[in-house]
Structure formats: structure tokens, C-alpha cells
Amino acid sequence: MITIGNIKIDPSYLYYNEYVWLSVEDENEVLIGLTDFGQQQLKDIINIDVASTSQRIATGKPLATIESISREYVLKSPVSCVVLEVNEDVVENPELLNEKPFSSWLVRVEAYDPDELDKLMDSDLMADQIADLVEITEEKDDLDDDFEFENEMDSEDEYYDEYEEFEEFDDEF
Numbered sequence: 001m002i003t004i005g006n007i008k009i010d011p012s013y014l015y016y017n018e019y020v021w022l023s024v025e026d027e028n029e030v031l032i033g034l035t036d037f038g039q040q041q042l043k044d045i046i047n048i049d050v051a052s053t054s055q056r057i058a059t060g061k062p063l064a065t066i067e068s069i070s071r072e073y074v075l076k077s078p079v080s081c082v083v084l085e086v087n088e089d090v091v092e093n094p095e096l097l098n099e100k101p102f103s104s105w106l107v108r109v110e111a112y113d114p115d116e117l118d119k120l121m122d123s124d125l126m127a128d129q130i131a132d133l134v135e136i137t138e139e140k141d142d143l144d145d146d147f148e149f150e151n152e153m154d155s156e157d158e159y160y161d162e163y164e165e166f167e168e169f170d171d172e173f
Helices: 036-041 088-091 114-119 125-145 158-162 166-172
Strands: 002-004 007-009 014-017 020-024 029-036 045-050 063-066 072-076 081-086 104-112
Touching: 002 125, 007 036, 007 125, 014 125, 020 036, 045 088, 063 104, 088 166, 104 114
Parallel strands: none
Antiparallel strands: 002 007, 014 020, 020 029, 029 104, 045 063, 063 072, 081 104
16 A cells, blocks of 8 residues: 555555546456545545446546535546446445445456556556645645734724724714
8 A cells, every 4th residue: 555644545546536436457457436535525425326227328528426515526537437336335335435445446347448547557657646635735735824814803993993983983882
């Protein structure tokens, strides 16, 4: 397992983007799931809608929608495929994606063109991409820490003098 900060990357998987992992089970059979980075970004996952069994999905088309308390993520298919199986345990217990992102696959699919798998990222490329994202986040946090807020409105400003009449109005209630 590769670890960058608190994000884990499984070296035996392929990656479509920071959110989607693939585990090649057989020449054409692939498990697809949500990465550790993805589940950390989404936070508390509360609902999953997945394409149905036997549904055909083109590369880049929606395969699943993952809803968390804070937002919704549309997981797009990394390969053209037909859905062979939906992991009902994960659909019924979406929190499993937060608890065990690498063992909680969403769908098992049959890839139409195994050559499409060659276009995906390996774990090293994924690690580089995550490292860049983590670095950007850390730099942003450092900038936020260095930012000093200046309050331009203190009690001696003309701003308050212009609106003194509101104080009288508030006193009537």
C-alpha cells in the first residue's frame, strides 16, 4: 500500500481519476470502486445509485451516483462495459465505502475493449497526482494561516454615524 499523508493507494489497482479504482479480475472482468481519496473528499456517504445489471455503459458516461452529506459525485465509467453485478452490500450499506474503500467495490463489469485498460493510471502515476493535490491543499492551508484579517470598521468610522438612526428605531421594540 502506498501512503501519501493519510491517503492510501493500492499498487495492484488501476485508476481512472482520483476517485475511481479498477481491479482487473480476468482479461475482461473488472471491479470498479471509489478510492480512499474519493471517500475522504466526499466524507460521510449516505446513498449510492448504481447502473443496473446488464446495462451497457460507454466510457465517460455515468455508472453510479454517490451521495454524501455534503455533496453528490457522479462516478463515470472508466471503460465501455456491461454491468455484470452490483455489490448490493455496498448499496444497502453505503458507509462501507468510507470504512473499506478498497474492498468495497461498486460494480463488476465486462470491459468491451481490454485495450482501454492500458490508458488508465497505474499506482505510481496516481500517487504523483495525489501528492500534487495534497501539496496544493497544504499550500492553501498555509496561506490561510498566514492571512491576517483587517477589520476596517471600528466604532469611530463614519459607517456607524450614517446609521445611528437605526439604533433609535430598534429601541422602540
